[in-house]
Amino acid sequence: MSSLPTSAASGVYEVEASDVIKLILQFCKENNLHRTLHTLQSESQVAMNSVDSMENFLSDVNQGRWDSVLPQAAGLQLPQDKLLALYEQVCLELIEMRETELAREMLRTTEPLQLLKTQDPDRYFRLETFLNRKIHDAQELYAYGLNKERRRQEIADSLAVEVSVVPPSRLLALLQQALRFQQLQGNLPKDRRYDLFRGSARSAGKDEAERPPKKQAGQIKFGSKTHPECARFSPDGLQLVTGSLDGFVEVWDPDTCRLRKDLPYQAREELMMHDAAVLALAFSRDGEMLATGDTDGAVKVWKLSSGKCLRHLPHAHSKGITSLAFSRDSLQLATASFDGTARLHGVKAGRVLKEFRGHTSFVNCVCFTQDGSRLLTGSSDGTVKVWDARSSECLHTFRPGVESAADLEAMVHTVLPLPGGADLFFIANRTSTAYVTTVQGQVVKRMSSGKKVGGDFAAAALSPKGTFAHCAGEDGVVYSFQLSKGDLESFVKVGEKEVIGVAHHPHRNLVVTFGDEGVLKVWRA
Numbered sequence: 001m002s003s004l005p006t007s008a009a010s011g012v013y014e015v016e017a018s019d020v021i022k023l024i025l026q027f028c029k030e031n032n033l034h035r036t037l038h039t040l041q042s043e044s045q046v047a048m049n050s051v052d053s054m055e056n057f058l059s060d061v062n063q064g065r066w067d068s069v070l071p072q073a074a075g076l077q078l079p080q081d082k083l084l085a086l087y088e089q090v091c092l093e094l095i096e097m098r099e100t101e102l103a104r105e106m107l108r109t110t111e112p113l114q115l116l117k118t119q120d121p122d123r124y125f126r127l128e129t130f131l132n133r134k135i136h137d138a139q140e141l142y143a144y145g146l147n148k149e150r151r152r153q154e155i156a157d158s159l160a161v162e163v164s165v166v167p168p169s170r171l172l173a174l175l176q177q178a179l180r181f182q183q184l185q186g187n188l189p190k191d192r193r194y195d196l197f198r199g200s201a202r203s204a205g206k207d208e209a210e211r212p213p214k215k216q217a218g219q220i221k222f223g224s225k226t227h228p229e230c231a232r233f234s235p236d237g238l239q240l241v242t243g244s245l246d247g248f249v250e251v252w253d254p255d256t257c258r259l260r261k262d263l264p265y266q267a268r269e270e271l272m273m274h275d276a277a278v279l280a281l282a283f284s285r286d287g288e289m290l291a292t293g294d295t296d297g298a299v300k301v302w303k304l305s306s307g308k309c310l311r312h313l314p315h316a317h318s319k320g321i322t323s324l325a326f327s328r329d330s331l332q333l334a335t336a337s338f339d340g341t342a343r344l345h346g347v348k349a350g351r352v353l354k355e356f357r358g359h360t361s362f363v364n365c366v367c368f369t370q371d372g373s374r375l376l377t378g379s380s381d382g383t384v385k386v387w388d389a390r391s392s393e394c395l396h397t398f399r400p401g402v403e404s405a406a407d408l409e410a411m412v413h414t415v416l417p418l419p420g421g422a423d424l425f426f427i428a429n430r431t432s433t434a435y436v437t438t439v440q441g442q443v444v445k446r447m448s449s450g451k452k453v454g455g456d457f458a459a460a461a462l463s464p465k466g467t468f469a470h471c472a473g474e475d476g477v478v479y480s481f482q483l484s485k486g487d488l489e490s491f492v493k494v495g496e497k498e499v500i501g502v503a504h505h506p507h508r509n510l511v512v513t514f515g516d517e518g519v520l521k522v523w524r525a
Helices: 017-030 034-044 054-063 066-074 080-096 100-109 111-119 121-132 148-160 170-184 405-409
Strands: 005-007 215-221 228-233 240-244 248-253 278-283 289-294 299-303 308-313 321-326 332-337 342-346 352-356 363-368 374-379 384-388 394-398 412-417 424-429 433-438 443-448 457-462 468-473 477-482 487-493 499-504 510-515 519-524
Touching: 017 034, 017 170, 054 066, 054 148, 066 080, 080 100, 080 111, 080 121, 080 148, 100 111, 100 121, 111 121, 228 499, 228 510, 240 278, 248 278, 289 321, 299 332, 332 363, 342 374, 363 412, 374 412, 374 424, 412 457, 424 457, 424 468, 443 487, 468 499
Parallel strands: 228 278, 278 321, 321 363, 457 499
Antiparallel strands: 215 519, 228 240, 240 248, 278 289, 289 299, 299 308, 321 332, 332 342, 342 352, 363 374, 374 384, 384 394, 412 424, 424 433, 433 443, 457 468, 468 477, 477 487, 499 510, 510 519
């Protein structure tokens, strides 16, 4: 399908334009785009001259199955003498079978036999003569000392040198091979959904109109001695990654709830893992890198497509990692820890760039502002702190929505920037009320489950466009609030035990919940 190498040393091959056209012609033929095929052949003067099976094609000629041979011959570019011989033979056999009307129609209307009338009138007149006779002598019909079977064999032999056999779907096969090579080189993500036209990974579909979850759509069961401690969807929505108590980091298909075996390292059971329980996950903006943190204070940065560990920070913190967040350019990684600090690490160098001290208890969450100039942290001391990312100076400290003395020490477990660019943040703590606040701590919206006892929120997540906030309570219920009004939209019972975490799909109405019961559940609207 390609020309010889232009340089044996370099091993570089040049693909000829005619080969590309032949691939397109085959694609048109296999997809019944006959008008397109003939137009392209006519304009390019290129014919692929291939058949699906050489054996079947020659057998059809030798057995006189002309209803199969002629459609295939119509797509071939054959020498004129061989094409005329083929049509002449078909016409003669119709005459022999006394199919005179069909033979006459063929003689009058087919392009090859009309060409015969112009270029070899005597030969054409011979067919006219036989057509008008009532009795035919087979030996006279098939002249030149050959009978019908020998004539068929002669035509089959002449056509055999003009046609070739090409594997089916050759164009698609070559494209798939090229994409697979790019994947092996690490230039493409390891998923089967790729937009060849745009040259990028295909997203999981158009964003859906946001609605709260109501029905379980699937589940992933973990071992009896382990459970997921964290879970995140990749930015394209095609992958769901979990970190478990046993230290494993696994990549799942969110639609089938099965381990993604198209990732070679998972197919070989060479999973990403830590020596301790994995408590936190974060994706880079492009989805190429995954950061994971464990209870020993170690952080690893992985290349998701290959499972290769790009950076290992064994002592990122002195105690367990509770939260991770990449900067917009993916060059920096923010970490929060049980040691009461947050830090900013350089991803390439693996060095600590900044440290943020001031909380008096565990730091449970960390996030960047939309412009990346500031960090927000939430702590078990009940406060949220706003930091300058460059100077590590604490700009603001506030306690979200303190309504009673008990709220003063309510641990803050979730701080998330609201989509849309405004400096507004969603904050949830260990109470039954969540808040939308400004970066200075002014409360803009309050959202409460209304449950006075046993309904404190343990985890929370936002829908991609910020329409809903989903708060998982210690009562095993996920409460969905409409952020624009602060109203409780709906709630769904997701388990009997307290929910450890909740995550939302970046494009679709899919929410996952997980806890220490060892099952991750997928919910849909």
